[in-house]
Amino acid sequence: MKKLNIAATEKSPKVIFDPDHYLFEMEGNSRPENVRDFYYPIIENLGSFFEKYITKKDFEVKNENPFKFNFKLDYFNSSSAKFISDILVIVKTYSEKNLNIKIYWYFEDGDEDMKEVGEEFSDMISVPFNYIMISK
Amino acid sequence: MKSYDVVINHKGPVNLEIIDQILHQLKNYLNHKIDDKVIRKRVYSLTVECLDNILKHSDLNDESHELVTSYPPRFIVEKIGEDFLIHTGNIIFNSNIDLVMQKIEKLNSLTQIDINSLYKESLSNAEISEKGGAGLGLIVMAKTTGQKIKYDFERINNNFSYFAMQLSLKK
Numbered sequence: 001m002k003k004l005n006i007a008a009t010e011k012s013p014k015v016i017f018d019p020d021h022y023l024f025e026m027e028g029n030s031r032p033e034n035v036r037d038f039y040y041p042i043i044e045n046l047g048s049f050f051e052k053y054i055t056k057k058d059f060e061v062k063n064e065n066p067f068k069f070n071f072k073l074d075y076f077n078s079s080s081a082k083f084i085s086d087i088l089v090i091v092k093t094y095s096e097k098n099l100n101i102k103i104y105w106y107f108e109d110g111d112e113d114m115k116e117v118g119e120e121f122s123d124m125i126s127v128p129f130n131y132i133m134i135s136k
Numbered sequence: 137m138k139s140y141d142v143v144i145n146h147k148g149p150v151n152l153e154i155i156d157q158i159l160h161q162l163k164n165y166l167n168h169k170i171d172d173k174v175i176r177k178r179v180y181s182l183t184v185e186c187l188d189n190i191l192k193h194s195d196l197n198d199e200s201h202e203l204v205t206s207y208p209p210r211f212i213v214e215k216i217g218e219d220f221l222i223h224t225g226n227i228i229f230n231s232n233i234d235l236v237m238q239k240i241e242k243l244n245s246l247t248q249i250d251i252n253s254l255y256k257e258s259l260s261n262a263e264i265s266e267k268g269g270a271g272l273g274l275i276v277m278a279k280t281t282g283q284k285i286k287y288d289f290e291r292i293n294n295n296f297s298y299f300a301m302q303l304s305l306k307k
């Protein structure tokens with residue numbers, strides 16, 4: 001298990017993975033120069049964490065606290081979308097194994113396209129999202 | 137009479153640094169001139185995808201090559217009234233023409249609902265290429281504009297053609 005705390009740049013989002021606080025969060029813009037180098041470690045880390053996590057004895061107890069996945073993205077390009085969908089596939093896999101997961105999809109007031117993208121992702125993985133509008 | 141602005145007019149090499157410059161210039165324009173957040177983000181998104189395609193799919197990149205001097209990569213954004221027109225151009229192998237044409241023709245034949253389904257399907261199935269692309273750029277363009285993609289191939293010689301594309305974003 002590895003905590004992640006990647007700072008945002010103009011081209012890549014802030015990424016936090018804090019298992020102690022049941023939190024995964026992405027925030028900002030995503031069009032990294034090397035999209036594979038940016039996302040592969042994040043996806044591998046998430047996948048291997050959840051694989052081990054659900055086999056632990058105290059899983060049932062811990063499962064009372066939902067694992068929060070917060071997506072606070074302003075913009076992402078098409079190749080980032082592919083990797084965000086890979087992250088969501090991990091969420092789907094473990095939510096089907098009864099892991100208590102909640103997805104929060106943030107969008108700015110007036111940015112209907114960003115809300116729609118969230119709805120498409122939700123539809124794609126058949127897991128409901130919670131939508132949160134931010135006023136700016 | 138409709139207002140007319142040339143927002144971006146780039147003819148020449150496209151690399152990561154130039155893409156950043158173009159996006160910076162575009163952002164300044166959009167933030168000052170366009171109130172509608174959805175339009176601002178759509179123009180920005182189309183620009184990123186178009187420039188990324190030029191960068192990753194130009195088949196002749198040597199800036200000093202005489203063909204590149206005669207047929208430079210092109211990226212132009214015009215604002216006509218409330219609508220935007222985006223023009224792109226780059227050199228491709230003649231052997232790639234059929235593939236590109238088939239992709240665009242397929243998208244042009246689909247309804248918006250079908251394009252959205254294709255997008256979701258492609259997200260699940262996409263493989264990231266060596267160049268770092270997910271093959272989703274054209275689908276995103278069709279999805280974002282809701283308009284047919286116009287295109288043309290101008291034959292340069294036995295190996296290369298100039299691929300020109302035009303996207304239209306209506307308010």
